[in-house]
Amino acid sequence: MNLEDESYLKNLIVKNEKKILLVVLDGLGDIQGDREGTPLEMAVTPNLDRLARDSSLGFTIPVRMGITPGSGPAHLSLFGYDPLKYQIGRGILEALGLDLEIGEKDLCVRANFATFKDGLIVDRRAGRIPTEKNVELCKKLSEKIKKIDDIEVKIYPGKEHRFVVIFSGEGLSEYIEDVDPQKNNKPPVEVKPKLELIEKLEIKEKLEVEKTVRVVKKFIEASLEVLKDEERANYILMRGFSKKPLIEPFNSRYGLKSCGVAVYPMYRGLARLVGMDVPPPEKETWEGELELIRKFKDSYDFFYLHLKETDKAGEDGNFDAKVSYIEKFDSLIPELLELKFDVMVITGDHSTPSYLSSHSWHPNPVLIYSPYVRKDGMRFTEANCRYGSLGFFYSTSLVPLMLAHSLKLKKFGA
C-alpha cells in the first residue's frame, strides 16, 4: 500500500491484445445512514451478482485514509497518479468543466462577476446574474479584450456569475494569489504573487510572476472599463490561477492506447488531461456511452467509462435514486459482457453517501472481473468488499492490477 515512484513498472510492461474496461460509477460507495443497508446492498442486481461471484472484491482509498477527494484528485488516483503529487488547479478544473482544450502555455483562471459599490465588493456573485446575462457580458469582454501585451486572452461563460479566463502565451506563471477579498463588503484586493513561494523561485520564474501580475492587472482594468455601466456585474474577481500539471501521459506510462468515454465535460477533461482520446458522445446517455465503446472497441486497449448519475443522486441526498441507477447499471451488464473485455473493473472514484449529500472519505468498493482473479463468490457490496481478495489499497494501484490481470506485466526480477 505504498505510494512511490513507479518507474520500475515501466520496465515490466509487455504489449498484448488483451483489452481492459474501467467502469467508474461516480460516487458509488455509500454508508447505511438511517437505512437498512447501502444502495449497493439494497439494489436488486441479478446480473452484477452473477458477475461478482467470479470476481475479486476489495476497497480502494483515493487519497489517504479519512480524506474526501474532489472529482479531480479522485480521478487522477484512479488513473494511477498520486493526487498529493499531481495537483490540478481550480482554474484548470473549471476550464475542463467547460470542455475546453488546454495547452502547455495556457494559464487558466476561474472568474466571477461581482458588484462594487463605495469602495467595497458588496456582492461577490453579482446577485447570481442569469446565465444569459453572463453569456452576453463574456461576449462583450471577448470583443473588447483580445490581447494584453503579447498574451492572448480568451473568455468563456459558465453558469450564473461564473466564467473562465485563459491567458495564452510565453512566460506566464501560476504563482498568483487569488484576486478576491473572499468575503462581501471588503475592498478589492491587489494582484499579487504568492508571497510564500516567491523566495524559492528561480530568476526566470520570478520574471514570469512579474509579467503575469502585469498582464492580469491590465486585464482587470480593461474589464472594469467594459463593465463600468453595469448595475450589478460591474467588477470581476479571479481565483485558482493554474497551468496544466506536468504529467506523464497515461498511454506512455502504462503502455496502453486509451479511450475516455464520458458525457460530463469535467470527466472528459480529466481523461484528456492524462492524454486519453475522448471521442465526442453522440447521445448523452449511458446507452450512448456504451455505443461509443462498441464503436471504438477495436481501436483501443483501455477504456475508461464514466457514469455520473450515481454521484448526482448521492449529492441530492436521494437514496432511492441511487438504488435505481445501480439497478439501471445492472441491466446494462449483459451488453458490457458482450463486448468481451479481458479485464473489467467496476468501482467508484470516491464515495457519495446520500446520508451526507456530499463526497466522502469512505473507501471505494472495487470489483475486478477476469479469468485470473481469485473468485470471491460474493455479491458486490460494501459489506462484502471488506472480505475481498484484493484487500484495502490505494486507488493508484488499480492500473497495475488491471495490467497484471491482462497479463501485460512481466515478472519483476528472476
Added chain:
Amino acid sequence: MNLEDESYLKNLIVKNEKKILLVVLDGLGDIQGDREGTPLEMAVTPNLDRLARDSSLGFTIPVRMGITPGSGPAHLSLFGYDPLKYQIGRGILEALGLDLEIGEKDLCVRANFATFKDGLIVDRRAGRIPTEKNVELCKKLSEKIKKIDDIEVKIYPGKEHRFVVIFSGEGLSEYIEDVDPQKNNKPPVEVKPKLELIEKLEIKEKLEVEKTVRVVKKFIEASLEVLKDEERANYILMRGFSKKPLIEPFNSRYGLKSCGVAVYPMYRGLARLVGMDVPPPEKETWEGELELIRKFKDSYDFFYLHLKETDKAGEDGNFDAKVSYIEKFDSLIPELLELKFDVMVITGDHSTPSYLSSHSWHPNPVLIYSPYVRKDGMRFTEANCRYGSLGFFYSTSLVPLMLAHSLKLKKFGA
C-alpha cells in the same frame, strides 16, 4: 502498511531462547481457474487444519500490488528486505543457482557460448551444446585464463550453453552493459559502461568502470583465442554484470542466529546472500530437510525451510500434483510440531497458479502459529486468509511479526 527505514526495529530487539521456523512452500498461493477451488482448498489436510485453527491467517504482498516477483525479490521480501530497494543482479542469481559462494569483491556474470560466423553472431546459444561439452570448454577456459591483470577469473559451467564467470579483485564495477547483441545475426557488441549511469558516478566509480571494461575486453579476447577452433562454441556473450548487493546481514538486522535449509541451489544461495548459515543437505528430499533441522535445532534460533515442489507443480500447470504436495506437507506436520518451535510460519514466497503455469501477482496466504496469536479458527485457505487476523501486509513485515510472536521485540516508546 508503509515500507520505510526499519532501523527503529533494531532498538527493540531482545534476545531470548525462543525459536522460529519459517516454512516456505514455494509458489503456494493459487486461484481457482477452471476448478472448484484452489489447491489449498481442495487438498485434504487434517494436520494443517488442526494447526490452522489455533493460528492467525492473512495475506502478504511480496513486492507491490499487481507485481509478479521472481524468486529473488520474493525471497528478499520474506527475509525483510524491500525488493525495490535491494535488487539482485542476474549474474549473482545465476551464480547462486550454481551454489557458488560470492564475496564482496566478486563481479558475477552470466555467460553464453555462441556461434560467430562472417562477422555476425549467428546463434546466441551455440546450438544449445550439450552440458558435457560446456563442462569441457569451461575447464579449458579455466586452465588458460586464471588472471587478467590483478583480477582473478573463475569459470563455472551451467546447463547447455550457459556458464558463469566470476571476476575477483579490487576496484571492479557492475555498471557494465550486457555484451550481447540480444538477437541472432547481428555483429558482436563492444564492452561498454552503462551510459545512462556514467554521469552520475563519482570519480572513483568511473575509474572502476574503466578498469572493468578493460578487464572484460581482455577476458573476451583471451576466451576467443581459446575457442577459436570450436565449430559452434567459438564466441562468448556476457550479461547481468553484478556484485553482491550491499545488504545488512539478516542476523545482525534481526538479532537472530539463522539457518537456511533448502535443496535447490538458488534458494540456498538466497539464504547465504543475507548471511544465513546453509548446511549442505544430506538427502535431497523434504524428509532430508526436516532431518537437517532436527540436527541443527539447538544451534540456531531461526530456521528458513524451503520446499520447492509446490512451485514446480504450479509452473508445470499440474493442479493435482500441487494438491498432492500440499497433502504430503500435511503428513509432515506432526514431525514439525515435535520440533516444538515457539513460532511457526507457513507461507509461500509468491503465488504460482497452475492455471497460469507461472508465478503471479496474487498475495501469499500466510499462517502464524504461536501461543500468542489471535486464533482465527479456520482452515488455511486463500478464501479464509481474506478474513484472517493478520490482514494484508507486505512480506517485509513478516520477520517483525515472527519476532513479535517470539517475544523478541520490546515495547516501542513508553
